[in-house]
Amino acid sequence: xxxxxxxLQYVDYKVILDNLPMYxxxxxxxxxxxxxxxxxxxxxxxxxxxxxxxxxxxxxWPVWLYTYFFRGTPLLVQLFLIYYGMGQFIDLNASSxxxxxxxxxxxxxxxxxxxxAAYTTEIIRGAMKETPxxxxxxxxxxxxxxxxxxxxIILPSAFRRALPAYCNEVVFMLHxxxxxxxxxxxxxxxxxxxxxxxxxxxxxxFIFAGLLYMMLTFLIVWAFKQLEHRWxxxxxxxx
Amino acid sequence: xxxxxxMVVVFALSATAAAKEWKxxxxxxxGAYPPFSYTTESGEVKGFDIDxxxxxxxxxxxxxxxxxxxxxxxxxxxxxxxxxxxxASMSITEERKQKVDFTDKYYHxxxxxxRKKGADIAISPEGLKGKVVGVQRSTTSDRYLTDxxxxxVTIKRYSTQxxxxxxxxxxxxxxxxxxxxxxxxxxxxxxxxxxxxFFGPTISDQKWFGEGxxxxxxxxxxxxxxxxxxxxxxxxxxGTYDKIQKRYFDFDIYxx
Numbered sequence: 481x482x483x484x485x486x487x488l489q490y491v492d493y494k495v496i497l498d499n500l501p502m503y504x505x506x507x508x509x510x511x512x513x514x515x516x517x518x519x520x521x522x523x524x525x526x527x528x529x530x531x532x533x534x535x536x537x538x539x540x541w542p543v544w545l546y547t548y549f550f551r552g553t554p555l556l557v558q559l560f561l562i563y564y565g566m567g568q569f570i571d572l573n574a575s576s577x578x579x580x581x582x583x584x585x586x587x588x589x590x591x592x593x594x595x596x597a598a599y600t601t602e603i604i605r606g607a608m609k610e611t612p613x614x615x616x617x618x619x620x621x622x623x624x625x626x627x628x629x630x631x632x633i634i635l636p637s638a639f640r641r642a643l644p645a646y647c648n649e650v651v652f653m654l655h656x657x658x659x660x661x662x663x664x665x666x667x668x669x670x671x672x673x674x675x676x677x678x679x680x681x682x683x684x685x686f687i688f689a690g691l692l693y694m695m696l697t698f699l700i701v702w703a704f705k706q707l708e709h710r711w712x713x714x715x716x717x718x719x
Numbered sequence: 720x721x722x723x724x725x726m727v728v729v730f731a732l733s734a735t736a737a738a739k740e741w742k743x744x745x746x747x748x749x750g751a752y753p754p755f756s757y758t759t760e761s762g763e764v765k766g767f768d769i770d771x772x773x774x775x776x777x778x779x780x781x782x783x784x785x786x787x788x789x790x791x792x793x794x795x796x797x798x799x800x801x802x803x804x805x806x807a808s809m810s811i812t813e814e815r816k817q818k819v820d821f822t823d824k825y826y827h828x829x830x831x832x833x834r835k836k837g838a839d840i841a842i843s844p845e846g847l848k849g850k851v852v853g854v855q856r857s858t859t860s861d862r863y864l865t866d867x868x869x870x871x872v873t874i875k876r877y878s879t880q881x882x883x884x885x886x887x888x889x890x891x892x893x894x895x896x897x898x899x900x901x902x903x904x905x906x907x908x909x910x911x912x913x914x915x916x917f918f919g920p921t922i923s924d925q926k927w928f929g930e931g932x933x934x935x936x937x938x939x940x941x942x943x944x945x946x947x948x949x950x951x952x953x954x955x956x957x958g959t960y961d962k963i964q965k966r967y968f969d970f971d972i973y974x975x
Contacts, residue, residue, distance in 0.1 A: 564885055564889070566889075567885070567886075567888070567889025567890065567891070568889075571890065572889055572890040572891060573890045578890075582889075582890065582891050584875075584891075662878075664875045664876060664877065664886075673791060673856070674856065674857075674876065676791065676795070677790075677791045677792075677856055677857035678857050680794045680795050680798070680818050681795075682792070682795045
């Protein structure tokens with residue numbers, strides 16, 4: 481008996497094959513949740529980062545508080561607050577806002593979006609702050625207005641600098657999304673938990689979920705590599 | 720290298736398969752299924768299952784160690800030897816029997832639906848169409864609901880019965896399906912439970928709900944199974960079972 485036979489004897493790969501359609505649905509759910517929250521989160525983060533950099537304390541301070549809270553607490557706690565906490569204050573069957581929070585999917589979407597927006601705000605803020613003074617002075621010298629300077633100079637160069645850090649945030653968000661299963665959402669981890677508890681095969685169920693996450697992670701990292709290659713070309717050593 | 724690994728595996732298997740004298744029995748319990756098992760504020764697990772477990776151990780003259788474990792991982796943990804027996808209101812079903820052995824039953828109660836008082840629902844594939852039903856994941860209720868009404872209803876699966884109660888109160892669920900005793904004691908009789916009611920017939924089809932609630936043991940431990948069976952008979956005969964039962968219920972939950 482060689483090693484392969486030993487493995488096949490203990491690993492029940494048929495459980496995975498039989499449940500592939502369910503895993504596929506979970507994959508779609510995970511990608512959808514993470515993608516939508518990342519897009520909305522990024523759209524929120526740019527204006528928030530500008531406010532966060534404002535010299536006016538009353539503008540900067542609330543944004544600081546927001547990022548401080550969402551970066552200072554676990555995503556799971558935020559999800560519980562929104563999912564179970566909302567039910568305590570509003571009647572989920574009476575109003576349209578209740579109908580929104582009744583759905584576990586939207587609760588997770590809100591939690592994930594607020595969370596990623598907080599991290600992304602800080603990433604972009606840092607990148608904007610690092611804009612070389614010379615570039616801004618040059619823009620002024622050309623007679624660009626504040627908004628022109630912002631759109632033409634500060635934002636593009638900040639995005640470039642933020643790219644590697646933002647890649648990390650996307651990967652973290654993907655991994656963080658694994659907690660969606662806790663509130664009855666059938667994402668990759670949710671599916672794995674059903675397979676695990678129905679067929680009593682923890683190893684098979686979770687190793688396959690892990691492989692799916694790994695595949696997504698590689699895809700993300702690869703995509704960002706392409707972007708960096710294109711947009712950070714000026715930082716590459718000449719060959 | 721391969722040979723050494725194989726030898727280690729074979730040795731490990733044979734060593735544990737050999738009969739051993741049972742001095743300490745580690746028992747897997749749940750802790751979120753009142754009144755059968757619940758966790759007190761100090762973190763202790765208590766309830767009918769735990770009292771029965773202690774009585775059985777006393778009768779078997781062994782020391783017992785309770786190991787709290789989430790429901791999801793009960794059988795995998797038994798198989799990976801985190802404990803030696805499961806006393807956690809587990810139904811004896813054909814499916815589970817493929818992985819573990821069961822003792823004789825130690826109680827037997829049916830399951831039933833719960834709805835908001837006066838809600839307009841009928842128990843049939845048409846009447847349940849589009850309704851959201853909450854169950855505890857990988858329980859007999861989950862299996863029954865999936866097989867019988869899976870096409871008609873949306874099933875929300877929870878790790879614990881308590882989480883399903885929370886979502887019922889929050890209004891995310893139209894119905895709950897579960898064992899009548901935890902539903903009654905853990906939900907309907909608790910604060911806020913008076914807006915809800917049992918409805919429909921009690922359900923106990925043998926095909927899904929098996930022969931009752933038993934103690935799960937690893938297949939290799941036939942000796943432990945015999946010990947438990949003897950102990951169940953003994954506490955039934957000497958009145959210990961009735962004494963424990965009276966603490967929790969005003970009727971006989973052992974069934975016929």
